[in-house]
Amino acid sequence: MSNQQYKTTKVSANFGAKGWLVVIMAFLSIFVNSALINDSLNVTRTAFTESTGMNYSLISFFSTAGGWFAVAGGFLWTFLSRKISARFSWVSSLLVTGIACFFWGHATTHAAYFVCISVAMVGAMGFAYIADGIVIGNWFPKKKGLAMGWATAGYPLSAAIISGIATGLISGGGTVRFYNVFGFVCIGMAVLCLLCVRDYPEQMGAYPDNEKNTDRDALNKALEEGREYMKTSQWNTKKVLKCGNAWKIAIVIGVMQLTSIGIMTNFLPRMMASGYETKEILLMLTLAGALAFVGSILCGVLDAKVGPKKSIIITIILAILSIVMNLTGIRPLIYISLPLLGIQLGGTSNYLISLLSTIWGRYDFQILYGILQPIASLIGCTGVFVVAALGETYSYSMAYIVVAALDAIALLLAFTIKDDFVGRN
Numbered sequence: 001m002s003n004q005q006y007k008t009t010k011v012s013a014n015f016g017a018k019g020w021l022v023v024i025m026a027f028l029s030i031f032v033n034s035a036l037i038n039d040s041l042n043v044t045r046t047a048f049t050e051s052t053g054m055n056y057s058l059i060s061f062f063s064t065a066g067g068w069f070a071v072a073g074g075f076l077w078t079f080l081s082r083k084i085s086a087r088f089s090w091v092s093s094l095l096v097t098g099i100a101c102f103f104w105g106h107a108t109t110h111a112a113y114f115v116c117i118s119v120a121m122v123g124a125m126g127f128a129y130i131a132d133g134i135v136i137g138n139w140f141p142k143k144k145g146l147a148m149g150w151a152t153a154g155y156p157l158s159a160a161i162i163s164g165i166a167t168g169l170i171s172g173g174g175t176v177r178f179y180n181v182f183g184f185v186c187i188g189m190a191v192l193c194l195l196c197v198r199d200y201p202e203q204m205g206a207y208p209d210n211e212k213n214t215d216r217d218a219l220n221k222a223l224e225e226g227r228e229y230m231k232t233s234q235w236n237t238k239k240v241l242k243c244g245n246a247w248k249i250a251i252v253i254g255v256m257q258l259t260s261i262g263i264m265t266n267f268l269p270r271m272m273a274s275g276y277e278t279k280e281i282l283l284m285l286t287l288a289g290a291l292a293f294v295g296s297i298l299c300g301v302l303d304a305k306v307g308p309k310k311s312i313i314i315t316i317i318l319a320i321l322s323i324v325m326n327l328t329g330i331r332p333l334i335y336i337s338l339p340l341l342g343i344q345l346g347g348t349s350n351y352l353i354s355l356l357s358t359i360w361g362r363y364d365f366q367i368l369y370g371i372l373q374p375i376a377s378l379i380g381c382t383g384v385f386v387v388a389a390l391g392e393t394y395s396y397s398m399a400y401i402v403v404a405a406l407d408a409i410a411l412l413l414a415f416t417i418k419d420d421f422v423g424r425n
Contacts, residue, residue: 015140015147016210021196022139023150026132028189029090031154033128035162036097036182037063037121038261041384042268042285043166047175052108059113060388063265066118067381071374073122077130078370082230086134086199091190093126098186105179121381127189129373133353134366139201141362142209145308145354149300152350153293156343159264160289163282208362226363235364240371245359248417250375252312253352255410257380259319259403260344262387269388270396274329288338295343299350308355309419315351316411319344323404327397352376359419 015023041063049056077089097120104116132151140147169178198204202223207214240246263270271281303311322340325333352373357365383403390399 014210015143016206018204018206019139019147019201019210022135023147025090025189025193025197026136026148026151027154029094029127029132029154030152031158032097032182032185032189033124034155034158035165036101037117037124038265038384039158039162040166040178041265042163043170044175044178047170048107048113051174054110054113057388057392058110061385062110062114062117063121064382064385065114066121067377069118070121070125070381071378074125074130074370074374074377076122077126078367078374081131081134081370082366086131086138087193087197089126090131090135090197091194093123093131094186094190094193095123096120097123097127098183098190101179101183101186105174105176107175123186125374125377127193129377130370133369133373135197135199137353137357137365137369138199138208138362139206140209141357143304144357145303145311145350146300148350148353149297149303152299153296155260156289156292156296156339158289159292160286163268163285167282230363230366233364233367235360235367237367237371240368245418246368246372248413249352249355250372251379252316252410252414252417253372254376254379255406256312256316256319256344256351257376258383258386259323259407260341260383261380262383262403263323263341263400265384266387266391266396266399270391270399273391273396284335284338287335288341291339292341292343295339296350299343303350303354307419308351308358309414309417312351312355312417313411313414315344316407316414320404320407320411323400323407327400327404355417355419359422361421 041060045056045059048054048059073093077093080092081089100116100119100123103112104120107113107116133148136147136151137144166178169181200223201208201210202219207219267285268278268281271284272278276284299311299315302314306314318340322337322344325337326341328334353365353369356368356372359365360368387396387399387403390396390402
């Protein structure tokens, strides 16, 4: 079993048919998560408040509080991924969110809404962060950044189209119709995942990174040795939580998530407060998503070329620049700022998997990822409430300034991250 750091500068998405199937499933999972948990809130929160009288600020806070439960769910999905399989966690978490959706649309009280969004977020933590991330890391130890660049394009695609879809579905059948559609989508994806996904490419007769010049017997032996190594690895939960470098990574990625989630989920009220019409705002979101779709893939290319640490630094700088442009209030600059914000949303999931795999290797990265992703999400999920609360209490400009300041702190912290190889491949 090789103990060298896996690096590549190849940017060709030659994943193979079975590898592409895994990437597409991850892409769909990320799209559903972003659409359901984040981007649709631009529309659904207003729909719930108008139809039930629920308090807008309170249900905005529920997105943050639900995220706290999702963190616990993240540890659960990690445990199940290691004890049973990542595919089991992927399928199970899709079913959990699907069932929650069938109740969510019927919510008429704050308690019912909170339970539904919390359960849905617990499930989403499994299929959009933990399970799919582990499988991508297993399938593409060298091309993980590039593979995630394609998979995380689901984020900007959601930003581009989900507000319009949610508006159409709700106008024709209320919140019940919208969430029922997503419930059936989750159930259908669970069936596809059960049939088409395995934890390791070797289990499907494929090759890591689709490198077919590797001896099949040697591959199977290396996989067996790697899985045995995982049982005795020094990188257990206690050691991860005592690792300062790991905490730096979680905080930096968490702030990146906070920025993207907070701004994108409050984009509609922010722009309406600035005097823009709903029609133009939806156009902005569509344009931003379309451009950021390409940008998310470019994040994967950037990762392959310069490595995840430098990519993180560059992406945060672009995020700060985009916020500054948005704060000017100048229409052309606002349009330019949008895809840059969308790029960061895709980059957050992309970079965490890639950086951890680069530092800790194919087999140790799983324990790191299973612990740090929930911690990063704990920080990230506060974005919805932080931006909404500051926006409603003071101004959305103030909220953007606070977010930019947090990004600046994360940028300084990112420079101190050590990306030397310490794991096993």
